[in-house]
Amino acid sequence: MIQLEGFGKDYGDFTAVENMDLKIEAGETFGFIGPNGAGKSTTIRFLATLLKASRGRGEVAGCDVMGDPMGVRRSIGYMPDNFGVYDGMRVWEFLDFFAVAYGINRTARASIIDNVLELLDLGHKRDDFVNGLSRGMKQRLCLAKTLVHDPPVLILDEPASGLDPRARVEVKALLKELRKMGKTILISSHILTELADCCTSIGIIERGQLLMHGPIDQVYRQIRRNRFVEIAFTENGDAGISILRSSPALRDLEIRPDRVIAELETDDAGLAQLLGYLIAQGVKMRSFNDRDPTLEDVFMTVTQGLVS
Numbered sequence: 001m002i003q004l005e006g007f008g009k010d011y012g013d014f015t016a017v018e019n020m021d022l023k024i025e026a027g028e029t030f031g032f033i034g035p036n037g038a039g040k041s042t043t044i045r046f047l048a049t050l051l052k053a054s055r056g057r058g059e060v061a062g063c064d065v066m067g068d069p070m071g072v073r074r075s076i077g078y079m080p081d082n083f084g085v086y087d088g089m090r091v092w093e094f095l096d097f098f099a100v101a102y103g104i105n106r107t108a109r110a111s112i113i114d115n116v117l118e119l120l121d122l123g124h125k126r127d128d129f130v131n132g133l134s135r136g137m138k139q140r141l142c143l144a145k146t147l148v149h150d151p152p153v154l155i156l157d158e159p160a161s162g163l164d165p166r167a168r169v170e171v172k173a174l175l176k177e178l179r180k181m182g183k184t185i186l187i188s189s190h191i192l193t194e195l196a197d198c199c200t201s202i203g204i205i206e207r208g209q210l211l212m213h214g215p216i217d218q219v220y221r222q223i224r225r226n227r228f229v230e231i232a233f234t235e236n237g238d239a240g241i242s243i244l245r246s247s248p249a250l251r252d253l254e255i256r257p258d259r260v261i262a263e264l265e266t267d268d269a270g271l272a273q274l275l276g277y278l279i280a281q282g283v284k285m286r287s288f289n290d291r292d293p294t295l296e297d298v299f300m301t302v303t304q305g306l307v308s
C-alpha cells in the first residue's frame, strides 16, 4: 500500500534522507520511529505529495507519488506534525470545509460528519468553536479531518505529541479501531513505547537512514541474540553486579534502585550458567527474569548508540 524505492532527499548540501527502501502492506499499522531530526517528517511529507524527492520514487495505494499526486491525495488522510485549525469555525464546519474540498456532496456530508464525530468521540463538541478546544480535542479534530473522505491510507506525523497520558491512550485505542476498519496506517513518533502495542510493523530511522524495518515480532527476533535479564538482588547485590560486569557476554548494564537490567549476548545455556554461578557465589535473588525486549531495547540495539 505504501512503497519507497531508493527515496532520498537533500536540503542543499545536507542529506536528510538517504536511499530509503520501504514496503508497507495493506492493513498494516507501521510505526516510523526515530529521534528528532532523523528524517521522519521529510519522508512523510514526500509521501503526502508536499515535497519533491531528490532521488528515488514512491507509491501510495498504487499511485506514483510524483506522477499522480492527485491520486495519492485522494487515497490518504494526512495529519502533519504542526497542524492548525481555522479560527472562527465551528467543529462541524471545519469538517464540512474539508469534505467540500474532497468533492463530497451535501447530503452525504451531513452523515459523514456525524459518523466521524461519533468515531472520534467529539459529538458533544459539534457546535463549539474550534479555537476554544483543548489541545487534545484539536488533535482529535485533526484526526477526524483525515477521515472525512474515507481514505484507505492514513499518514500521521506524531499524532500524540504534546498530549497528556489519558489522551495518548485514547489516540492508541483509536488507532486500533481504525486498523480494524481496514486502514493502512503510517504513524511516526520519537516516543518508542507510544507505538509498542498498536503497531504491526516498525521501521527505525536515524540520521536519514532506515536501519531496520519489518513485522514487529521479526524485528524483535532479529535482535533476540541479545537477552535482557532483570535481576532483583536480596543479598550480596554488589557481588552480583561485579559478576555481571566481569561476564564477557555483558553488553550493557542498567542499575536501578530495585533491580538491574543486564543486556547479554548469550543463549539459554549461557543464562543458566550465569544464574548457577551467581547462586554458587552466595548472591541471593528474588527474581532472574529473561524478559522480551521492549521497543526501547530494540531501538537502542539497532541504533548502536548513534543517537546523540
Ligand SMILES: Nc1ncnc2c1ncn2[C@@H]1O[C@H](COP(=O)(O)OP(=O)(O)OP(=O)(O)O)[C@@H](O)[C@H]1O
Binding pocket: 011, 014, 016, 034, 035, 036, 037, 038, 039, 040, 041, 042, 043, 081, 190
Ligand atoms: N526545509 C528544510 N531545510 C533544511 N533542512 C531541513 C528542512 N526540513 C528538514 N530539514 C532537516 O532535515 C533533517 C530531518 O528533518 P525531519 O523534520 O524530517 O526530521 P524528523 O525525524 O521528522 O524530526 P522531528 O521528530 O524533530 O520532527 C533535520 O536535520 C532537519 O533540520
